[in-house]
Amino acid sequence: MSDIVEKTLTALPGLFLQNQPGGGPAAAKASFSSRLGSLVRGITALTSKHEEEKLIQQELSSLKATVSAPTTTLKMMKECMVRLIYCEMLGYDASFGYIHAIKLAQQGNLLEKRVGYLAVSLFLHESHELLLLLVNTVVKDLQSTNLVEVCMALTVVSQIFPREMIPAVLPLIEDKLQHSKEIIRRKAVLALYKFHLIAPNQVQHIHIKFRKALCDRDVGVMAASLHIYLRMIKENSSGYKDLTGSFVTILKQVVGGKLPVDFNYHILLQVLQKYILLLYLTMILTISAIFIFLSLAILFECVHTVYSIYPKSELLEKAAKCIGKFVLSPKINLKYLGLKALTYVIQQDPTLALQHQMTIIECLDHPDPIIKRETLELLYRITNAQNVTVIVQKMLEYLHQSKEEYVIVNLVGKIADVLVLNTVDTYAPDNAWFIQTMNAVFSVGGDVMHPDIPNNFLRLLAEGFDDETEDQQLRLYAVQSYLTLLDMENVFYPQRFLQVMSWVLGEYSYLLDKETPAEVIAKLYKLLMNDSVSSETKTWLIAAVTKLTPQAHSFDTVERLIHEFTISLDTCMRQHAFELKHLHENVELMKSLLPVDRSCEDLVVDASLSFLDGFVAEGLSQGAAPYKPHHQRQEEKLSQEKVLNFEPYGLSFSSSGFTGRQSPAGISLGSDISGNSAETGLKETNSLKLEGIKKLWGKEGYLPKKESKTGDESGALPVPQESIMENVDQAITKKDQSQVLTQSKEEKEKQLLASSLFVGLGSESTVNLLGKADTVSHKFRRKSKVKEAKSGETTSTHNMTCSSFSSLSNVAYEDDYYLNTLHDRGDKELKTFSLNSELLDSESLTELPLVEKFSNCSLSTPSLFADNSMEIFHPPQSTAASVAKESSLASSFLEETTEYIHSNAMEICNNETISVSSYKIWKDDCLLMVWSVTNKSGLELKSANLEIFPAENFKVTEQPGCCLPVMEAESTKSFQYSVQIEKPFTEEILSGFISYHMMDAHSAQLEFSVNLSLLDFIRPLKISSEDFGKLWLSFANDVKQNVKMSESQAALPFALKTLQQKLRLHIIEIIGNEGLLACQLLPSIPCLLHCRVYADVLALWFRSSCSTLPDYLLYQCQKVMEGS
């Protein structure tokens, strides 16, 4: 049956052209002497591109007139569409016809509709805005009783469909899965596959139906569903183990000849790769030994599979034989496949390469560059210290021949990888060879190579290997070879190469015996005067000259250079020249600034520029406004200009995050004022030039303050511009202040604020915090009521970190915490027991008795924890004062004054020595994962260490104290990690392991994993209805969905309460049958939800600034609503 429908479909356009399939091309040509025919023939006859363009333009303009004419019938329109498709295929823009294609799909009869759909699928792409207009047509056609129409609609859905509109068609397509016609079922599965690709969360609930499709009696449907499974299994291989049986059955049927072998074969194999199915693979390997091209393709997949599953000798042997057949085959395509297979295999089994040595060598000199390249790829994988010279030689040869940029970048990367990136053990046999090869790489790779390569090369030179004399020789050789290269006349080197040379010469010329620094400078000067050298390279060169100047004895060239460049039009160069000039006047200073061979030493850099605080203070006291960073100035400017203003709301989020992050670090006002330069300063800590500048200021006498950052000078690259940037930055700061001085009265308010701000310089970061919040924007002040509680909290945080609390109150607080957690666990109702942080300060003493009472109570209930061995939560038996010392966990909580809800502890893994349990603490700014490890044995454990495997979607940060040197017998220690979400997901596994040493030096490792759900990162967002309205308008991404509710929960308040409890959404307001909710995904992605209830349907409408978040939340909502 499916064949018939299929035939009808494919024959449709043919019918439309009045062509009988049997009639042959001649008949077609006769009947189709219409415009397309003449157009095609006309174009074929033309010889030049120019004429073709003229003809097409003419055609397009006539088409444009026709399609927009009201008299054009649908039949004519369909004919125009065909021509438009042809024109667009030739690369001419036919966008004026897009809308007409959609119209045709909407209005036409079957044939016209078909052409319309076709045109739409060819013209538009997924995110095209016109696609929305098609949705209605698709929905209509999906409901049609005509099979062909349904087919067409399903086809177009599986090709292009706007992601946001999926909910509109999803139920219809789901219904089609039960359709009696195979072709419809198959197309429905394909459409769902498409949805799975573009929005996996929206089809999550129909996984069961996919299973049904997998067991469908029609092969086509089954095969289509395999695609979905391939994808899902790739994402999560452990989740579908139970389906292995079905896959094996399918494979058996294929092998047994019951099902036609088709292209999906290899997809099936890929699916199976995840599981170990040796038996069946053996079968396939024998069967496909026949030499047919397609079975060779399958064979290739088999070999690949054999090597990716758990190795078994029999299979490996067979696979090796197959590879041998491939490689030795005289057919070039097979040879290619063989080489590719070898490349896969070689890392596991290098002996295979030995077997085919001669073939590989032959392939190396093969006339076909593609084969050569594949061979080089293979060789690259087997590079070692012995063969490196030959392999690199071959690679360079290939490099010299090839012209294509992509190839060059790729190969240069590989050579450099072999030589440099691998800094621990470079394969290079000796210095001379190494430098020469690198020279070749630099001169060929030139400016297209990855910038990491020169950086790593220089780092290698600077840091050197273990042997100091060896290093010196390497450097000396590099210097000598560069000097010879520079001596050559009329040779042009790539800019990157020149930069490398200039750095090396600047740093290591002192190693030279014969040539004096002055001679080197002369050479550099010659380069500087060369017009072909870019200005970036010139700054490198002049930096090198600056470094060499203190070592030189004659200064002719230097003076000439200064003279030349102090009048340069390039400001950058001029800056450098002036720097050099001033340093040159004070040779002693210069020598101390630019010491010889010190590029690798660590430096302390005061990135906050706190030494300028005095200057700033003076400026402010004279009435200057505080410095505003560039982005802030721009935002203010924007907010003044715009009539419709969405800015402040976005800002309020970021600013609250900002203060939250910054203030605990105690960054002073001084650093705040020069905030911008602090940022750049941080970035530049590995700039060599910075060294000089910092010390220069050091002579002028400033004391580095507490908050100054320690930069890590890794001795990488001198980046002269950056130092200029910093200078410029300061200049801006100064200029800004001087401008501010002359500013008018309208800034008076701000000046007041500024001076109040300034009073607390360096000591009260809280003032700074509040002041900052105000300067961020005017609108923010209005919102300060909402934020008040928050800033209050932060204030007390500071107080606490400043240890203004008495130890007694500390203890009280701690005990309170225990109580809270206790009650949490014991009785959820008591969870609301909260500690007013502002009151704590004054009331802690009076509260103490109460607290004592509670702690007594907690003492009486330790049985709660007994099973989990969570000693950490045991109220200590000793005196209250010692609690703080003992409990590292509690102390970390001290920093926060709010209490957090946490999950129950769950044992995740154990063995005879230790048991690990974990729980989540949902803090306001992150998810804190706590693993508590209990040593069950009577022995002491050493160097217990917990490591978390890096995950794609998270950023996991270790809290202090996570590596314990010693763990006493029968004790419990906890490890804390704060987890930040990087990109939204539904559920993800965080896994890691714990390793420890027993007393007898026997080390052990225990793996565990924890499930994290999106909900762990959702926090309520407390905003007002008014703000909700404004935010709602500013978000572009929305998702709507109706959810059916059961009888019991049909009331809106009930539903909202469920959402609030389960998803941590904040209910803003309930108006009649509508509700407003808001939440945020950490760190600060807001998401708004609008709910409405009709009868038993809950209409959910999400909006967010993040495109994927609504989908994920919707899924969670569905789950919650179904679950309750």
Next chain:
Amino acid sequence: MIKFFLMVNKQGQTRLSKYYEHVDINKRTLLETEVIKSCLSRSNEQCSFIEYKDFKLIYRQYAALFIVVGVNDTENEMAIYEFIHNFVEVLDEYFSRVSELDVSFFNTVFHGTQAHSSPYQIGSCSVTQAGVQRCDHGSLHPGSPGLK
């Protein structure tokens, strides 16, 4: 995954193009020119797979017509190579003896057959299935399928 499917003649005129990933219309022309240039520069003794930028081209020549398929790294070259041949065989069947001009005249038909085979990863279509069945019966002859 297949990225695009091209039928180009030796003169560099595009006879049929189908992109499964959106490519800007200006870039298409450029890409097609470069693709045909790299195909033309290769002789019969060289292999039919070309590494081009970050993807692979698999091509087969039938008389003056090149059929080129662009695929990403995960695709099996050999399977695609055979897929091209199957496609041509099916065309040959449909038009009894297919010629280069047929392809242009009936580009709607072609898109029709391809619409279902669309990203060949996406599904087994009538074309591929029919083709593969034929292969399976061993009647595969790598000679010219009648393209003049």
